[in-house]
Amino acid sequence: MTEGYGQHRWDDTARPTHRINPGRGLVSVLDVASVSHWRAVLLLTIAALIFFLPGFFAIPPLDREESDIAQITKQMIENDNYVDLRFQNQNRQSESVASHWLQAAAVHAVAATGLPRTSVRIFPYRMPSLIGGIGAVLATYWAALAFAGRRGAVLAGLMLCASILLGIEARLARPDAMMLLMVTAALGAMARAYFEWQRGDERTPARGSVASVFWLALTGGLVIGGPLMLMYVVLPVAVLAVLDRSVTWVRRLYPALGMLWLVIVTATWALAILVQGGGLGLMLGTLGGDVWSRMALLPMFQGGPPGTQFVMFFALFWPGAALAGLAAPAVWRARHQPGAQFLLAWLVPAWLVAELLLPKLPHLVLPLLPAVAIMIAGTVERQALAEGTWVSRGAMWWFVVPAVISVAAVVASIVFTRQPAFAAWPFAAGAMIFGLVAWGLYDLSRAERSLLNAIAASLLIGITVFGILMPTLTPLFPSVELSRALRNMKCDKPMAAAVGYQEPSLVFMSGTSTLLTDASGAADFLQQGQCRFALVEGRYERAFAQRAEAIGLLYAVTARVEGYNYIHGRQISVAIFSSDGTE
Incomplete structure (x- = not known):
């Protein structure tokens, strides 16, 4: 990495001759990290691990999308068939297979350490997301070097690292964090090619490597996210072509060789799928992805008027979002500068598409957040944030957000577990103190x-919520208790049928053979032999009892699990029935 692109900062207005630097505390850490690239990379890597690891191993599988994706990968491993995408018997060929392959590789790697029951532990399936999250933070730093100095680039990486949305995605077994890495790397390479063209450089030593980064990232993004990757890449090129009345800068990315590489990789990929027995549907799914198929797994995001993503941004990109409005005037003034022009082309058109045409899924704007982080970091570096009486009101959110989240998390713990979660209180208090200091300073x-104080508050919020409270909210994860109850039965290889509560996490943790049926089907299932159990939600117990009486089934209640189904927003009580004689 070089700093030669720093001269193409998006705002070439006058800068202060000296930086106010108290030389202590968090600022001193930034001072040390900004001395060299390896120090910056080391700091960002350590910071990403500290931010993303709390709760990574302890939080149970989440419904629905994470457990659904993990179960598909689990069945791949169980069947030793890596081209057949299925959730139980449901065909999922419309999904990208690449993300499942990454998860399968991680599961095999963890299993090689000798850890038992690896396939039903969720953390190996999350490993690609953790790697993608760390890589995205480093890619943001690398991309930001084209627009700002090393200090500003580190600040941009820290902002992305501390954002609530990436903190969530890096802990989930989903492809979004890895997709963020690919988009950020590709746009960082595009920015360098664009700035070379702007300043008229015929050739630079880094040009070939920059093109390689672009095509590798584009290929990875296509096999992971499908045509969405093209949206993030093509829209900026189109906007810049209109503004500059030229696309000749794209030649610096060696498009002919790049397209040849893309064709070779795609053909090899398709051939491998065909050899392994995959069909046309799998190939199209692999290269096409399916945003809309994720809607059924995320019902809370199925609607929403235009502007929904914008509103969610201020929560999901906290703490950096508190400065977004203050940086906007400086970015707008510099909109004709190459750097600001490129960042706006990266951000605005794709955001409009996400607002107007696509489902309101938060991960769709995740690849746009590095552009926002770079804009804010560049503005902070130049002390060009907007001034006014409303400024302090915006900074107030650095205190309000950790206060609200901390109180809400502790209250949730008391409501669901009847425990005050004292272990979380010092971290919650620390988050509020750092937030208050950030506001006051x-x-x-x-x-x-x-x-930097707000970023520290975000870290403590992550420890409070993800590291301490969520793993203890056992009523929110009935599948954990149900699967544990099945494992504790005194028979080998218990089989289960589920009625009412049929979330993907139950299938993932209790076994692929878990039958999802109705009350009559569960009674019939129980009658077919020993070591069988019916998991019947309270609403269906009467229907189960009626069917059992009709077929002469003798059964007993082995256990009962009380919990809360957060997907449907209701309390549940699940009885575990066994046929008479089975324990």
Whole structure:
């Protein structure tokens, strides 16, 4: 990595001759990291691990999408068939197979360590997301070097690292964090090619490597996210072509060789799928992805008017979002500068598509957040944030958000577990203190220090919520208790049928053979032999009893699990029935 692109910062207006630097605390850490690239990379890597690891191993599988994706990978491993995408008997050929292959590789790697029951532990399936999240933070730093100095680039990486949305995605067994890495790397390479063209450089030593990064990232994004990758890449090119009345800068990415590489990889990929027995549907799914298929797994995001993504941004990109509005005037003033023009082309058109044409899934705007982070970091670096009486009100959110989240998390713990979760209180208090300091310190000359305190508050919020509270909210994860109850039965290889509560996490944890049926089907299932259990939600117990009486089934209640189904927003009580004589 070089800093030669720093001269193409998006705002070439006058900069302060000196930086206010108290030289202590969090700012001193940034000072040390900004001395060299390896220090910056080391700091960002350590920071990403500290931010993403709390709760990574302890939080149970989440419904629905994470458990659904993990179960598909699990069946791949069980059947030793890596081209047949299925959730039980449901065909899922419309999904991208690449993300499942990454998960399968991680599961095999963890299993090689000798850890028992690897396939039903969720954390190996999350490993690609953790790697993608760390890589995305480093890619943001690398991309930001084209627009700002090393200090600003580190700040941009820290903002992305501390964002709530990436903190969630890096802990989930989904392809979104890896997709973020691919988009950020591709756009970072595009920015360098664009700036070379803007300043008229005929050739630079890094040109070939930059093109290689672009085509590798584009290929990876296509096999992981399908045509969405093209949206994030093609829209900026189209906007810049209109603004500059030229696309000749694209030649610096060696498009002929790149397309040849893409064709070779695609053909090899398709041939491998055909040899392994996959069909046309799998190939189209692999290269096409299916945003709409994820809607059934995320019902809370099925609707929403235009502007929904914008509103969610201020929560999901916290703490950096608190400065987004303050940076906007400086970015707008510099909109004709190459850097600001490129960042706006990266951000605005894809955001409009996500707002107007696509489902309101938060991960669709995740690849746009590095552009926002770079804009804010560049503005902070130049002390060009907007001033006014409303500024302090915006900075107030650095305190309000951790206060609200901390109180809500502790209250949730008390409501669901009847425990006050004292272990979380010091971290919650620390988050509020750092947030209060960030708010209290804020002024134009100390924005950097305030932001660093807000980032520290975000870290403590992550420890509070993900590291301590979520793993203890056992009523929210009935599948864990149900699968544990089945494992504790005194018979070998218990089989289960589920009625009412039929979330993907139950199939993942209790076994692929778990039958999802109705009350009559569960009674019939129970009558077919020993070591069989019916998991019947309370609403269906009467229907189960009626069918059992009709067929002469003798049964007993082995256990009962109380919980809360957060997908449907209701309390549930699941009885575990066994046929008479089975324990």
